[in-house]
Amino acid sequence: MRAPSTVARSLAGLTALVALLSLVLQFVLLMPAGSDPGGVGSAAWRFLGYFTVLSNIGVAIVCVARASGDAGGVAGPGPRAAVALYIAITGLVYVLLLRTLWHPQGLQWWADIGLHYAVPVLYLLGWVLGEHGGLHWRQLLLALLVPVVYLAWALLLGQRTGQYPYPFLDWPVLGWKGFLGNVATMALAFTAFGALLWKVDQSMSRR
Structure with a gap:
C-alpha cells in the first residue's frame, strides 16, 4: 500500500488535532468542579461510555498514524474504513436523533461541534480523498463486531451506574420491545452504511 500523500x-x-482537542475538552467538562480522584474516575467511566467518544478516539489514532506517513497497521485500509463507518454513524445519529434533545452552550458547544460535526466531516473527507482498494468483505464483518461489543459495554455501564449513555439504549424506560426495535434499527444502519x-x-x- 502506497504511503499517503502530503495533502492526505x-x-x-x-x-487528529481537532479530535484530540475536542476529546480533552469534553473530558474536562465531564469532571465536577473540585473533584477528587473518585470524581475523576467517575468522569472517565462516563466519558468512555459514549460511542461518540470511542469513535473520535479511533479517528485520532488512525489520523496520527497517517499524519506520520504510515499506510499499514491502524492506518491500513480495513481500520480506516471501519473508523469511517463509526464516525459517520456518530454524526448521523447525533444529527437525526440527539441534536434536539439538548442545547449546549459555551465550551460545551465547542466540544459538541468538534465531536459531532467537524471530526466526522474532516475524517470522511480524508477517507474519500485518500487511497482506495485493499478492502475485503470479511473486514466489514469484523468492523461490525465493534458496535456489538459497544452495546454490551453500554448496557453494563447502565446497569452499574443507572445512567445509560443514550436514550435509545435505556431499556428500563423503553421496555424490551422498544429497546430491541432500536437495536435492530441501529444494526441495519451500521450494516447498510x-x-x-x-x-x-x-x-x-478501479478509477
Whole structure:
C-alpha cells in the first residue's frame, strides 16, 4: 500500500488535532468542579461510555498514524474504513436523533461541534480523498463486531451506574420491545452504511 500523500497527511494531522482537542475538552467538562480522584474516575467511566467518544478516539489514532506517513497497521485500509463507518454513524445519529434533545452552550458547544460535526466531516473527507482498494468483505464483518461489543459495554455501564449513555439504549424506560426495535434499527444502519463504504472503496479503486 502506497504511503499517503502530503495533502492526505496534512488533512489527517488537522483531523487528529481537532479530535484530540475536542476529546480533552469534553473530558474536562465531564469532571465536577473540585473533584477528587473518585470524581475523576467517575468522569472517565462516563466519558468512555459514549460511542461518540470511542469513535473520535479511533479517528485520532488512525489520523496520527497517517499524519506520520504510515499506510499499514491502524492506518491500513480495513481500520480506516471501519473508523469511517463509526464516525459517520456518530454524526448521523447525533444529527437525526440527539441534536434536539439538548442545547449546549459555551465550551460545551465547542466540544459538541468538534465531536459531532467537524471530526466526522474532516475524517470522511480524508477517507474519500485518500487511497482506495485493499478492502475485503470479511473486514466489514469484523468492523461490525465493534458496535456489538459497544452495546454490551453500554448496557453494563447502565446497569452499574443507572445512567445509560443514550436514550435509545435505556431499556428500563423503553421496555424490551422498544429497546430491541432500536437495536435492530441501529444494526441495519451500521450494516447498510458499512456495505456502502465498502462498495464506494471498490468503485474508486478501479478509477
